Amino acid sequence: MASAIKGRGATGYLPGRFEVTTEHAVDDGWHVDDSEEFAAGVLRTQVTEETARSIISRNQSPDIGFSQSVNPYRGCEHGMVFW
Numbered sequence: 001m002a003s004a005i006k007g008r009g010a011t012g013y014l015p016g017r018f019e020v021t022t023e024h025a026v027d028d029g030w031h032v033d034d035s036e037e038f039a040a041g042v043l044r045t046q047v048t049e050e051t052a053r054s055i056i057s058r059n060q061s062p063d064i065g066f067s068q069s070v071n072p073y074r075g076c077e078h079g080m081v082f083w
Helices: none
Strands: 056-058 068-070
Touching: none
Parallel strands: none
Antiparallel strands: 056 068
16 A cells, blocks of 8 residues: 555545455565655645536435435545546
8 A cells, every 4th residue: 555645635445345356565575765866746735626516415325314415525535536
């Protein structure tokens, strides 16, 4: 799994219960070069204005006690963004 970058959301995900395969990190002895030559620069947050069709999310699930909710975010709580 990738190392966390401060302020950048999730760097991986937990497998769902229906996943056929799972992944996990293994130290296989390969050296990682941590020198400044290969270091990532500072990531700047980009703000993009979005014209949404609706912020109302609807569901018809019988196990949820409401049929509509407000979701002002594009993506999800895990830092995923869909373009």
